[in-house]
Amino acid sequence: MPPSIITLTTDFGRADTYVAQVKGVILSINPDAAIVDVTHEIPPQDIMRGSIALGEMWQTFPVGTIHVAVVDPGVGTSRCILCAKCDDRVFVLPNNGLLSHVLKAKPADEIVELRDQSFWRTSVSNTFHGRDIIAPVAAHLSLGVPLSKLGPPAGDVTLLDFQKPRFEERQLFGTIVSIDRFGNLITDIELAHLRQIPTTEFTVCCKQRRIERISRTYADYPPGTLIALPGSQGRLELAIVGGNASLQLDAKISDAVVLSW
Amino acid sequence: MPPSIITLTTDFGRADTYVAQVKGVILSINPDAAIVDVTHEIPPQDIMRGSIALGEMWQTFPVGTIHVAVVDPGVGTSRCILCAKCDDRVFVLPNNGLLSHVLKAKPADEIVELRDQSFWRTSVSNTFHGRDIIAPVAAHLSLGVPLSKLGPPAGDVTLLDFQKPRFEERQLFGTIVSIDRFGNLITDIELAHLRQIPTTEFTVCCKQRRIERISRTYADYPPGTLIALPGSQGRLELAIVGGNASLQLDAKISDAVVLSW
Amino acid sequence: MPPSIITLTTDFGRADTYVAQVKGVILSINPDAAIVDVTHEIPPQDIMRGSIALGEMWQTFPVGTIHVAVVDPGVGTSRCILCAKCDDRVFVLPNNGLLSHVLKAKPADEIVELRDQSFWRTSVSNTFHGRDIIAPVAAHLSLGVPLSKLGPPAGDVTLLDFQKPRFEERQLFGTIVSIDRFGNLITDIELAHLRQIPTTEFTVCCKQRRIERISRTYADYPPGTLIALPGSQGRLELAIVGGNASLQLDAKISDAVVLSW
Numbered sequence: 001m002p003p004s005i006i007t008l009t010t011d012f013g014r015a016d017t018y019v020a021q022v023k024g025v026i027l028s029i030n031p032d033a034a035i036v037d038v039t040h041e042i043p044p045q046d047i048m049r050g051s052i053a054l055g056e057m058w059q060t061f062p063v064g065t066i067h068v069a070v071v072d073p074g075v076g077t078s079r080c081i082l083c084a085k086c087d088d089r090v091f092v093l094p095n096n097g098l099l100s101h102v103l104k105a106k107p108a109d110e111i112v113e114l115r116d117q118s119f120w121r122t123s124v125s126n127t128f129h130g131r132d133i134i135a136p137v138a139a140h141l142s143l144g145v146p147l148s149k150l151g152p153p154a155g156d157v158t159l160l161d162f163q164k165p166r167f168e169e170r171q172l173f174g175t176i177v178s179i180d181r182f183g184n185l186i187t188d189i190e191l192a193h194l195r196q197i198p199t200t201e202f203t204v205c206c207k208q209r210r211i212e213r214i215s216r217t218y219a220d221y222p223p224g225t226l227i228a229l230p231g232s233q234g235r236l237e238l239a240i241v242g243g244n245a246s247l248q249l250d251a252k253i254s255d256a257v258v259l260s261w
Numbered sequence: 262m263p264p265s266i267i268t269l270t271t272d273f274g275r276a277d278t279y280v281a282q283v284k285g286v287i288l289s290i291n292p293d294a295a296i297v298d299v300t301h302e303i304p305p306q307d308i309m310r311g312s313i314a315l316g317e318m319w320q321t322f323p324v325g326t327i328h329v330a331v332v333d334p335g336v337g338t339s340r341c342i343l344c345a346k347c348d349d350r351v352f353v354l355p356n357n358g359l360l361s362h363v364l365k366a367k368p369a370d371e372i373v374e375l376r377d378q379s380f381w382r383t384s385v386s387n388t389f390h391g392r393d394i395i396a397p398v399a400a401h402l403s404l405g406v407p408l409s410k411l412g413p414p415a416g417d418v419t420l421l422d423f424q425k426p427r428f429e430e431r432q433l434f435g436t437i438v439s440i441d442r443f444g445n446l447i448t449d450i451e452l453a454h455l456r457q458i459p460t461t462e463f464t465v466c467c468k469q470r471r472i473e474r475i476s477r478t479y480a481d482y483p484p485g486t487l488i489a490l491p492g493s494q495g496r497l498e499l500a501i502v503g504g505n506a507s508l509q510l511d512a513k514i515s516d517a518v519v520l521s522w
Numbered sequence: 523m524p525p526s527i528i529t530l531t532t533d534f535g536r537a538d539t540y541v542a543q544v545k546g547v548i549l550s551i552n553p554d555a556a557i558v559d560v561t562h563e564i565p566p567q568d569i570m571r572g573s574i575a576l577g578e579m580w581q582t583f584p585v586g587t588i589h590v591a592v593v594d595p596g597v598g599t600s601r602c603i604l605c606a607k608c609d610d611r612v613f614v615l616p617n618n619g620l621l622s623h624v625l626k627a628k629p630a631d632e633i634v635e636l637r638d639q640s641f642w643r644t645s646v647s648n649t650f651h652g653r654d655i656i657a658p659v660a661a662h663l664s665l666g667v668p669l670s671k672l673g674p675p676a677g678d679v680t681l682l683d684f685q686k687p688r689f690e691e692r693q694l695f696g697t698i699v700s701i702d703r704f705g706n707l708i709t710d711i712e713l714a715h716l717r718q719i720p721t722t723e724f725t726v727c728c729k730q731r732r733i734e735r736i737s738r739t740y741a742d743y744p745p746g747t748l749i750a751l752p753g754s755q756g757r758l759e760l761a762i763v764g765g766n767a768s769l770q771l772d773a774k775i776s777d778a779v780v781l782s783w
Contacts, residue, residue, distance in 0.1 A: 005549055007542065013442035014275070014536070015302035017318040020268065023297055024321030027266055031323060035297075036545050036557075041537035044443050045503070057539040060546030060653070062553060073503065076478030126478045128493030131321070181535035182566050217598030217648045232650030242567070242595065274703035275536070276563035278579040281529065284558050285582030288527055292584060296558075305704050306764070334764065337739030387739045389754030392582070 003034040004142035005061060009053050009069040010130065011042040018128070022070075022135045025121065029139035036061075045073040047097045051160055052178060055101025056233055058089055068130075068138045069093040076126035081133055082154055083147050084111040090147070092138050094129070097160040108157075115151030165189050172197065172259040174236070176206075176251060183244030187257045189236040202261035204228040206238055207249045264295040265403035266322060270314050270330040271391065272303040279389070283331075283396045286382065290400035297322075306334040308358045312421055313439060316362025317494055319350055329391075329399045330354040337387035342394055343415055344408050345372040351408070353399050355390070358421040369418075376412030426450050433458065433520040435497070437467075440514060444505030448518045450497040463522035465489040467499055468510045525556040526664035527583060531575050531591040532652065533564040540650070544592075544657045547643065551661035558583075567595040569619045573682055574700060577623025578755055580611055590652075590660045591615040598648035603655055604676055605669050606633040612669070614660050616651070619682040630679075637673030687711050694719065694781040696758065698728075698773060705766030709779045711758040724783035726750040728760055729771045 006026060012018040019040055026033050038057060042050045050071035058067055072094045084091045084099060087106045091099060095113070114133060117124075119140045124132040137150060165174040165188055174189035185206065204211040215227040223242035226249075231237035238257065239245050246252075267287060273279040280301055287294050299318060303311045311332035319328050333355045345352045345360060348367045352360060356374070375394060378385075380401045385393040398411060426435040426449055435450035446467065465472040476488040484503035487510075492498035499518065500506050507513075528548060534540040541562055548555050560579060564572045572593035580589055594616045606613045606621060609628045613621060617635070636655060639646075641662045646654040659672060687696040687710055696711035707728065726733040737749040745764035748771075753759035760779065761767050768774075 003553065005553065011442070014298075014300055016439075016441045017299060017314050018441070020297065020299040020318040021321045024318060024323075024326075027295075027297070027326075028321070028323040031264065031266065031295075034549075034553075036542065036549070037536075038539060038542040039537055044505075053539050057542040057546060060543045060550065062546075062550040065546075065549075074480050077480050125493040127490065127498075131493065178538075180538045180540070181533070219596050219599050229649065232647040232653065237649075244566075272703070275559075275561055277700075277702045278560060278575050279702070281558065281560040281579040282582045285579060285584075285587075288556075288558070288587075289582065289584040292525065292527065292556075305766075335741050338741050386754040388751065388759075392754065 003032050004030065005034045005036060005065045006138050006142055007036045007038050007061060007065060007067045008040070009038040009042065009050060009067070010040045011044050011046065011050065011071045012040045012130075014040050018130070021131045025131055025135040026139040029136055030142050033139060033142050042071050045071060047071050047073075048160055048162070050098050051100045054091075054098065055105065058102055059087065059105070061089065063088040066090045066092065066138050066141050068134055069098050070130035070134060071098060072096065072129065075129050080154070081114040081129060082111055082157065083114060083137065083141070083150050084108045085147060090141055092134050092141070095154070095158050097158045099157065100160040100162070103157070103159065110147050111154040111157060112147050113151045113154040116149060119145065119150060163188070165193055167196070170261050174257045174259070176253055176255045176257060179246045179251070179253060183240070183246035183248075184231070185238040185245050185249075185251050185257070186231060186233060187236045187238070189257065189259070191230055191234055194230070194236065197259065197261060199261050202259050204236075204238070205258045205260065207251050207255060209249060211238070264293050265291065266295045266297060266326045267399050267403055268297045268299050268322060268326060268328045269301070270299040270303065270311060270328070271301045272305050272307065272311065272332045273301045273391075275301050279391070282392045286392055286396040287400040290397055291403050294400060294403050303332050306332060308332050308334075309421055309423070311359050312361045315352070315359065316366060319363055320348065320366070322350065324349040327351045327353065327399050327402050329395055330359050331391035331395060332359060333357065333390065336390050341415070342375040342390065343372055343418065344375060344398065344402070344411050345369045346408060351402055353395050353402070356415065356419050358419045360418065361421040361423070364418070364420065371408050372415040372418060373408050374412045374415040377410060380406065380411060424449070426454055428457070431522050435518045435520070437512060437514055437516045437518060440507045440512070444501070444507035444509075445492070446499040446506050446510075446512050446518070447492060447494060448497045448499070450518065450520070452491055452495055455491070455497065458520065458522060460522050463520050465497075465499070466519045466521065468512050468516060470510060472499070525554050526552065527556045527558060527587045528660050528664055529558045529560050529583060529587060529589045530562070531560040531564065531572060531589070532562045533566050533568065533572065533593045534562045534652075536562050540652070543653045547653055547657040548661040551658055552664050555661060555664050564593050567593060569593050569595075570682055570684070572620050573622045576613075576620065577627060580624055581609065581627070583611065585610040588612045588614065588660050588663050590656055591620050592652035592656060593620060594618065594651065597651050602676070603636040603651060604633055604679065605636060605659065605663070605672050606630045607669060612663055614656050614663070617676070617680050619680045621679065622682040622684070625679070625681065632669050633676040633679060634669050635673045635676040638671060641667065641672060685710070687715055689718070692783050696779045696781070698775055698777045698779060701768045701773070701775060705762070705768035705770075706753070707760040707767050707771070707773050707779070708753060708755060709758045709760070711779065711781070713752055713756055716752070716758065719781065719783060721783050724781050726758075726760070727780045727782065729773050729777060731771060733760065
């Protein structure tokens with residue numbers, strides 16, 4: 001039997017020992033768990049970034065993977081913790097919007113609220129539920145405990161309120177939602193949106209810069225050229241060949257990107 | 262049989278290949294070892310931070326875990342390397358104070374000095390004992406080699422000289438010992454110290470700021486409020502709700518925290 | 523049977539989910555693969571740094587290890603992707619020079635060009651071959667697929683053009699090729715070069731600073747002393763005892779280091 005995979009997406013950073021404490025608790029319950037760090041560099045308490053990160057990678061992992069996410073400014077308050085099953089992957093995370101981008105892609109088959117404390121650490125702090133509730137629950141799930149044992153069906157699931165790209169006359173209005181290490185600007189304009197544009201002759205505008213055409217790779221034009229291209233995340237990206245579009249355009253998350261034809 | 266867990270706590274950073282070289286050596290001896298990165302962001306040669314990191318996380322790992330720590334400004338000099346057993350976990354690290362916070366929590370059951378070179382790499386450099394001595398010894402330990410084979414009982418174990426909180430009249434004097442990614446200020450004042458205060462009506466002072474009461478979570482007060490709370494590491498923490506106490510108070514490690522009643 | 527080890531060396535950083543997507547794809551094909559992060563901090567698109575990183579660590583891993591490297595400014599263009607076998611380790615990487623330092627150490631026994639798309643993801647993007655081609659191929663290799671199934675023998679293998687140290691009269695001219703987290707300056711002068719110097723009385727010059735002798739460890743001289751020493755990577759290093767040579771000398775990669783006698 002292959003090992004159970006548990007991924008971790010948090011805002012803990014790598015300098016502190018919080019991540020290690022989570023792993024120690026998981027491995028104390030299931031020493032065979034295969035733990036995979038997704039990222040611990042979500043900006044502190046930035047639930048939107050955490051939700052986007054989950055949305056980008058969860059389906060690349062095999063069926064049966066348990067995805068843990070902890071970006072939890074409300075730890076210890078009345079916000080509950082969810083365990084959800086979507087497309088045969090399982091999620092354990094606070095009910096604060098972190099699941100939004102996953103649910104945008106696929107409806108959940110089952111969502112429960114963690115309630116049965118026998119799957120938690122004996123002593124639960126008020127400030128580190130990642131270690132004291134989420135980690136042990138993930139470990140028990142990896143040993144085969146079904147969701148229904150963890151608690152009752154969840155009530156309201158908190159969803160983030162994110163803008164969607166909108167068409168208006170001969171224009172499509174989108175937004176930069178991620179900027180990667182290379183300075184590439186990743187928009188919320190999906191390939192399906194592009195296919196709705198009635199022509200291939202459109203221009204892309206961002207930060208008062210105009211891009212005349214869609215490129216195929218990062219290297220089809222000479223260094224320094226500002227290009228737009230369908231990116232690996234299934235969304236329109238803006239990039240500078242051999243450069244850093246974010247720095248060179250002074251572009252930030254939430255900046256507008258407009259397509260016109 | 263579950264895989265042997267070997268954790269790594271170093272000041273190597275993640276940009277260089279030093280960590281990978283350590284892992285390569287371990288896996289060459291025991292390909293089944295489950296290696297867990299605790300942190301490689303200990304500030305260069307900061308033995309105190311390394312000792313605190315070990316102290317925070319070692320007991321969250323299961324019995325049998327081998328904890329490796331390398332913060333080793335004296336590499337290649339006469340300082341020896343220790344292998345210690347505490348509470349059924351095993352530590353391999355230079356004898357330079359790194360074990361201090363572990364020993365503060367639990368006395369060691371056995372400490373030896375690494376001497377038998379047959380458990381080392383064939384060729385040992387003078388500047389990278391983490392790769393050439395500590396990694397292969399940890400790997401051999403994970404295969405069942407007993408401590409007594411590695412060398413004779415250790416002589417003096419170097420301990421760091423850290424201040425402890427002290428009571429004085431109606432005051433308790435503590436110190437900031439860690440600052441986490443969120444800017445939370447973690448003191449050396451333990452919950453046991455708080456229980457010795459004869460009243461629940463005390464004030465906390467730090468950097469000429471006064472906190473009137475102890476909070477339960479990071480979110481019990483409005484954003485911007487400076488709070489003190491019993492943290493997940495079992496010690497008193499100072500935090501700013503939704504903010505960064507370290508930046509906003511200009512507080513640093515070693516700054517004083519005083520409780521008065 | 524021990525798990526197959528797959529190492530990852532990339533310029534993806536750790537904040538984005540690119541690394542996780544690569545891991546998800548690998549684990550979807552071989553859930554038992556033991557994935558080891560070497561580093562994801564190669565400066566964006568810096569093939570030379572990637573090649574040096576591979577060169578430093580590949581032989582510390584056991585025979586059978588699969589080393590994946592992705593620093594790939596030409597992704598999606600006509601550059602092909604290689605799978606090479608050297609000294610019983612296997613490499614999967616773009617044909618852009620990344621393999622240079624490995625091939626400098628050992629000639630390849632076999633190099634093929636990835637061509638058979640049945641070992642790739644069903645849908646291949648133009649901008650993320652690390653996830654869509656290299657990751658699945660590495661996973662299939664870890665399940666025992668032989669190189670010869672992946673594609674035909676490779677044509678020209680791209681090699682970086684790096685200077686070598688050169689002797690000239692009573693001098694040896696070298697270059698700083700790496701700077702580590704401690705600020706140590708690692709040169710391309712190998713111990714074999716030092717053995718060719720007909721005397722042990724030589725001086726080392728760098729950034730107009732003169733070092734009179736070779737040290738054995740980082741701690742043989744008082745703090746602040748600028749020293750040269752044979753480093754753990756088998757090359758001459760410059761360091762400042764208890765300090766940061768890179769900062770204090772304002773030394774950078776490519777700066778000259780000259781030995782005179």
